[in-house]
Amino acid sequence: MSNVKRKFFVAGTDTEIGKTFISTALIRAFVANNLSTVGLKPIASGAEPVQGVLKNDDALQLQQASNMSFSYSEINPLCFEPAIAPHIAADLAGQTLNVEELANRVVMPDDADIILVEGAGGWLTPLNQKETYADWVEQEQLDVILVVGMKLGCLNHAMLSIRDIQSRGLTVKGWVANFAQGKMNMAEDNVQWLKQNITAPCLGVVPFQDTADSNSQDADGSLSDNVAELLDVSTLL
Numbered sequence: 754m755s756n757v758k759r760k761f762f763v764a765g766t767d768t769e770i771g772k773t774f775i776s777t778a779l780i781r782a783f784v785a786n787n788l789s790t791v792g793l794k795p796i797a798s799g800a801e802p803v804q805g806v807l808k809n810d811d812a813l814q815l816q817q818a819s820n821m822s823f824s825y826s827e828i829n830p831l832c833f834e835p836a837i838a839p840h841i842a843a844d845l846a847g848q849t850l851n852v853e854e855l856a857n858r859v860v861m862p863d864d865a866d867i868i869l870v871e872g873a874g875g876w877l878t879p880l881n882q883k884e885t886y887a888d889w890v891e892q893e894q895l896d897v898i899l900v901v902g903m904k905l906g907c908l909n910h911a912m913l914s915i916r917d918i919q920s921r922g923l924t925v926k927g928w929v930a931n932f933a934q935g936k937m938n939m940a941e942d943n944v945q946w947l948k949q950n951i952t953a954p955c956l957g958v959v960p961f962q963d964t965a966d967s968n969s970q971d972a973d974g975s976l977s978d979n980v981a982e983l984l985d986v987s988t989l990l
């Protein structure tokens with residue numbers, strides 16, 4: 754029998770807005786609550802060979818933040834080298850992505866308290882000409898955490914994402930305002946508007962972290978732990 758308490762899908766308003774950055778911090782926050790937690794990145798595009806095996810940095814960061822031990826291919830079963838839309842990367846590799854394939858390849862461990870799944874790109878990233886990643890999330894009935902990349906245009910992106918998530922009968926359990934790109938003009942007013950217009954709890958507002966270096970992987974985990982302190986996961990448990 755499965756003991757999994759919660760399964761979350763971390764969606765973003767776009768690519769490169771901090772889904773991995775916030776996911777690793779959420780994992781650390783769950784770990785700090787003594788919960789057995791694993792982060793999965795089922796589909797990754799953008800990978801380099803490590804001793805002959807393609808590995809993606811997001812998946813490695815999630816693996817490192819988790820307190821459960823799983824092999825790389827369990828964390829990231831579908832990995833493609835070019836950093837492009839996954840369905841195109843799959844096509845170039847002579848493979849096809851679809852909801853059924855994803856359902857077969859993603860193994861959700863029974864003994865985890867928390868399974869956190871990071872998506873790829875924004876909410877409606879395609880798997881093929883007809884299906885999107887969101888179709889799989891809907892099939893799996895995952896609860897959604899939305900990372901809003903704070904920049905001009907994000908109010909529209911956030912509300913469109915939430916509208917589609919809810920139209921599928923899925924729940925946005927919480928959202929995070931993440932300043933991945935540094936300062937934003939009238940930042941407070943934008944966060945305030947989101948707080949007033951998103952019914953789900955704001956789990957935290959994460960300022961730009963000067964210490965974040967895209968070339969490093971937060972080797973000792975201290976950055977993720979610091980960001981975790983800015984997040985309130987109590988409403989998720």
Ligand SMILES: Nc1ncnc2c1ncn2[C@@H]1O[C@H](COP(=O)(O)OP(=O)(O)OP(=O)(O)O)[C@@H](O)[C@H]1O
Nearest residue numbers: 768769770771772773774874932933961962965967
């Ligand atoms: N609050 C922040 N402060 C400083 N840097 C940040 C912050 N959030 C994200 N970043 C940096 O921005 C870059 C993009 O973040 P991240 O890789 O988490 O995006 P993503 O949404 O997961 O992208 P993808 O769609 O490729 O999975 C990374 O270099 C990350 O370290």
Ligand SMILES: C[C@H](N)[C@H](N)CCCCCC(=O)O
Nearest residue numbers: 768798799836837838873874
């Ligand atoms: C390569 C990139 N960093 C992400 N992993 C994938 C982004 C997919 C974007 C798809 C789209 O155009 O909406």
Ligand SMILES: [Mg+2]
Nearest residue numbers: 772773811871
């Ligand atoms: Mg990522």
